[in-house]
Amino acid sequence: MPETVPAASSVESGVVLEARGLVREYGPVVAVAGIDLSLAEGDSLTIFGPNGAGKSSLLGMLGGAMRPTRGAVLIRGQEISFSDPRWRHRVGILSHQGFLYDRLTAEENLRFYGRLFDLPGLSERIGERLERVGLAERRTVQVRHLSHGMRQRLGLARALLHDPDIVLLDEPYTGLDPSAAAMLRDVLAELRDGKRTVVMVTHNLKEGLESATHVAIQVAGRLAWRGSPSELDSADFGRQYHAVVEGEA
Amino acid sequence: MSTYFRQLGAIVAKDLLLELRSRDRISSMGAFAVLAAVLFHFSLDTSTTRPQDVAAGLIWMTLIFGGLLGVGRTFHIESQDGAMQGILTSPAHKDAVFLGKTLANFALLFVVSLLVLGVFTLFFRLELGANVGWLVLVLGLGSLGFVALGTLFAAVSSGTSMGETLLPILVFPLLVPMVVYGAGTTGRLIAARPFSEVEGNVKLLGAFALAALAAGAVLFRYVVEE
Amino acid sequence: MVRIAGLRRGGIVLTLLGLAGLIGLYWMSFFWVSTELTQGIVQRIFYVHVPAAWTTFLAFGFCALTSGVYLWLRDERLDRAALCAAEGGLVFATIMLTTGPLWARIAWGTYWTWEPRLTMTLLLWFIYLGYFMVRSSTEDPERGKRFAAVVAIIGAIQIPFIHLSVLWFRSLHPQPVVVRPDGPSLPGDMLTTLLTGAAVFLVLFMGLFLFRYALETLRAEADRRARTSTI
Numbered sequence A: 001m002p003e004t005v006p007a008a009s010s011v012e013s014g015v016v017l018e019a020r021g022l023v024r025e026y027g028p029v030v031a032v033a034g035i036d037l038s039l040a041e042g043d044s045l046t047i048f049g050p051n052g053a054g055k056s057s058l059l060g061m062l063g064g065a066m067r068p069t070r071g072a073v074l075i076r077g078q079e080i081s082f083s084d085p086r087w088r089h090r091v092g093i094l095s096h097q098g099f100l101y102d103r104l105t106a107e108e109n110l111r112f113y114g115r116l117f118d119l120p121g122l123s124e125r126i127g128e129r130l131e132r133v134g135l136a137e138r139r140t141v142q143v144r145h146l147s148h149g150m151r152q153r154l155g156l157a158r159a160l161l162h163d164p165d166i167v168l169l170d171e172p173y174t175g176l177d178p179s180a181a182a183m184l185r186d187v188l189a190e191l192r193d194g195k196r197t198v199v200m201v202t203h204n205l206k207e208g209l210e211s212a213t214h215v216a217i218q219v220a221g222r223l224a225w226r227g228s229p230s231e232l233d234s235a236d237f238g239r240q241y242h243a244v245v246e247g248e249a
Numbered sequence B: 001m002s003t004y005f006r007q008l009g010a011i012v013a014k015d016l017l018l019e020l021r022s023r024d025r026i027s028s029m030g031a032f033a034v035l036a037a038v039l040f041h042f043s044l045d046t047s048t049t050r051p052q053d054v055a056a057g058l059i060w061m062t063l064i065f066g067g068l069l070g071v072g073r074t075f076h077i078e079s080q081d082g083a084m085q086g087i088l089t090s091p092a093h094k095d096a097v098f099l100g101k102t103l104a105n106f107a108l109l110f111v112v113s114l115l116v117l118g119v120f121t122l123f124f125r126l127e128l129g130a131n132v133g134w135l136v137l138v139l140g141l142g143s144l145g146f147v148a149l150g151t152l153f154a155a156v157s158s159g160t161s162m163g164e165t166l167l168p169i170l171v172f173p174l175l176v177p178m179v180v181y182g183a184g185t186t187g188r189l190i191a192a193r194p195f196s197e198v199e200g201n202v203k204l205l206g207a208f209a210l211a212a213l214a215a216g217a218v219l220f221r222y223v224v225e226e
Numbered sequence C: 001m002v003r004i005a006g007l008r009r010g011g012i013v014l015t016l017l018g019l020a021g022l023i024g025l026y027w028m029s030f031f032w033v034s035t036e037l038t039q040g041i042v043q044r045i046f047y048v049h050v051p052a053a054w055t056t057f058l059a060f061g062f063c064a065l066t067s068g069v070y071l072w073l074r075d076e077r078l079d080r081a082a083l084c085a086a087e088g089g090l091v092f093a094t095i096m097l098t099t100g101p102l103w104a105r106i107a108w109g110t111y112w113t114w115e116p117r118l119t120m121t122l123l124l125w126f127i128y129l130g131y132f133m134v135r136s137s138t139e140d141p142e143r144g145k146r147f148a149a150v151v152a153i154i155g156a157i158q159i160p161f162i163h164l165s166v167l168w169f170r171s172l173h174p175q176p177v178v179v180r181p182d183g184p185s186l187p188g189d190m191l192t193t194l195l196t197g198a199a200v201f202l203v204l205f206m207g208l209f210l211f212r213y214a215l216e217t218l219r220a221e222a223d224r225r226a227r228t229s230t231i
Helices: A055-062 A085-090 A106-116 A122-132 A148-160 A178-191 A205-209 A234-248 B002-022 B024-043 B051-071 B083-088 B094-123 B129-158 B163-190 B195-224 C002-032 C041-073 C076-108 C116-136 C141-172 C188-229
Strands: A015-026 A029-040 A044-048 A070-075 A091-094 A166-170 A197-201 A214-219 A222-227
Touching: A015 A055, A015 A197, A029 A055, A029 A197, A029 A222, A044 A205, A055 A166, A055 A197, A085 A091, A091 A148, A106 A122, A106 A148, A106 B002, A122 A148, A148 A178, A178 A197, A205 A234, A214 A234, A222 A234, B002 B024, B002 B094, B024 B051, B024 B094, B051 B094, B051 B129, B051 B163, B083 B094, B094 B129, B094 B195, B129 B163, B129 B195, B129 C141, B163 B195, B163 C116, B163 C141, B195 C141, C002 C041, C002 C188, C041 C076, C041 C116, C041 C141, C041 C188, C076 C116, C076 C141, C076 C188, C116 C141
Parallel strands: A044 A197, A044 A214, A091 A166, A166 A197
Antiparallel strands: A015 A029, A015 A070, A214 A222
């Protein structure tokens, strides 16, 4: 599929996250049909696309949640290994599912993940994170008593607990009320401090374009269009998006 | 190394804490144990059978069916909010995850096995005498082997469209050694035979449990892989 | 494609050879070999049953082995080999379990006996069943293959324990007269017939295996072409 705009090169900063010929098949269904990516420190990529385009599968492979059928994912030049899990410290994943336990408190959930990641100074770290996402007073409340927005906030705290330098977000704005969305926006803005690499999948055009350094549209398992948001504003992009998606259909 | 044990400990603690808060597995296993003993008692014709003669076998069958109830749901707690993916994308070693879950399940089943022993002693009028300690050991070893196989196959069956109903089909053929050695040994200990008579079988039961744990630890990663 | 045709041909040849051998074996067991002392004519089915059982066990061992290597190397052909071995093994086990009780009824007046070989075949039959059920009930076929491999491997690891426990259990409970001739103490012509039986069943199994393997390879090829043509 021809690219309308070539992907921005990021040679100087050093490549942090790379995908080479990623393919994901579920039996006869091809979800991802060959994707190459190259992201440097400080890059922030937003991927748009219709449902069924394979965006979650792509993110799943980038985060090591699933094995590619073909191709490889490299972090700082090293192919991710499924037998040595140490590289997992560098990756944080936030999905629309929170990975939380209903009957554990906010604090207990974070403590559990903190211990899996073997993080030092856990108690202070937990306190700090809960503070940051505005859940400090709810630390001893069981997750089943938290609202959806609060659970997303807790999920965010969990995803960033170990200070990953690669952050993968799968539809993080889904189902958030405006205040939770605002908080998410703030936290994500903080993440884009030039030292982290962020990949976000979203349907939300406005949030997705804001502070992204790279934008792509995924259709039918391939990245059909790549560009940088400085070239377009929201309205233009909306038109571009429809053109690309209908073009591929 | 200590990271490994910390991760293992985190999983055991988390599973047990969740069980403590909801109590649904232990209560269903416990209720099953007592009710099964009641029904078994009524199923016996005491004019032709002595309860003490058949108790050993029935104890182990109760343990197995009750155990299936609890172990079958071991991955259910992870499925609600996708928590399993959170664990699998963490640096925790897959075998640590398996061993952690198995140990937590063992704790639950072991407690239930003591309940089963107690209830059967009461209902079937058993006289355990000095062999109580050995009986507890045998039940422990049997439970350990059972939960190792059960946890592994619970992971397998929860990934299929048949779910938990597949679990007995997968596990039962492999439980023959556990039932043979476990019930055989239990029967003799209940009949006040000395431990030296059953020592060999107890060792085999232990070997069975160890093999199941080792195999599970190695194979678990292939089961949970996406 | 040429390779597949070769496999098919080899499979057909071996199967026909095996079937011919089977006829020969039946002839040997009914007309040539001498009658066993205690059991008489009925014992002759032993020369068909025991090799069939051995072949089932061998098939399972092979299935577990290729499954293990499959998990390690992820080569599709290994999984295909495991599948074909499992199918062959299941077929032989089914034959054994249906003819066994008939023979037992005639020989000993009872339909079932917990004779170690028969017991193991029964349990193995269910492990095979689990293998196939798990393979076909997953959404993602690749997961199904991995699950099946795990079932085969654990089964193989537990077989020694199962065998030991069954033997011990039987030693406590005296059973009706079992087929005795088993080891090197077998008189000459009986040993010959038994070994012939083993060879015949092995050839038959290999024939079926190759034929099935060729079919699976064809199917995989067809799938692959169907998939690449839609892109």
